[in-house]
Amino acid sequence: MTEILDTVADLTHLRDKRELEAMFAELICELVGASRLVLWRAGLGGGGKHMHRRLILPEGAATGEENVVFPGIPAMGNSICVEDEVGGAFHYVFAIHEGGRSTGVIEILRPERLTRPETLTVSRLIRVYNNHAGLLDYGNRDELTGLLNRRGFNSYFHQAVQEEQAVIAVADIDFFKRINDEFGHLYGDEVLILMGRLMESCLGEMGGVFRFGGEEFLVILHNTPLGMAAIRLEAFRNAVQSAVFPQVGRVTISVGFSAVRADDTGASAFGRADEALYVAKQHGRNQVRCYEWLVLDGLLREQKKSGGQIELF
Helix, strand or coil, X not given: CHHXXXXXXXXXXXXXXXXXXXXXXHHHHHHHCCCEEEEEECCCCCCCCEEEEEEEECCCCCCCCCEEECCCCCCCCCEEEEECXXXXXXXXEEEEEECCEEEEEXXXXXXXXXXXXXXXXXHHHHHHHHHHHHHHHHXXXXXXXXXXXXXXXXXXXXXXXXXXXXXXXXXXXXCHHHHHHHHCHHHHHHHHHHHHHHHHHHHHHHEEEEEEECCEEEEEECCCCHHXXXXXHHHHHHHHHHCCECCCECCCEEEEEEECCCCCCHHHHHHHHHHHHHHHHHCCCCCEEEHHHHHXXXXXXXXXXXXXXXXXC
């Protein structure tokens, strides 16, 4: 028990959410003697059953699928146990809730059933994790929309540059100044709030959704090739075009996106997506444009990153 309390004390000193996840998963894995533990994340949208594998313990364990759909996610404080009839092992699923939303699950595989005290201990440790993760998120969220802000962008981008296929997208509400001027800032704020919810609904399960201020939003899509990103971003654009915003009516959005590269900084990746967004704005708005495809078509020229580039994020 003393060792557990010492580890929990160490957890609450952490300020990096990914380090927190890793230490927390190691604690649970060691505590219950799991033959395998997988941490799955649903992305910012929360409440979704589509999960992406964040980490697996012990390292080197059989990995299986990177993306899965969970048929059922337990309520906070509860767990689901399924016995594997072939291998004779027991699968346990515990939900992670942050800000009142289901944001992931912990899957535990072990040869014996968890005892009642073990199950309660895991559930209580998850509550500690949820509370501390919520405190870390507090300063990283936009007050109006609840989306992550510039500060919350860093950990998502750090993961994206380590992936073989990740995408950054910049979205801008068309003629937003006109909305504010014609209907007032109260309705303008309502448009921003509803736009954030649409982005989370359409794209949140694939990565992170951010508001950087004004009418500008960012999206990081994890493990997503350009073709799939184009399909999902176009579906989001169409959802916005089809939505009815209170008092304002119809609203459209323009989107530019680019692949995240291994040597990218936040500023360089953002810059390419922003160039694609500019082309979308110049060619009629209400459209999605890809930086790499625009370069191939000769509509943009590839920009070389200078050694003295200043990091803006």
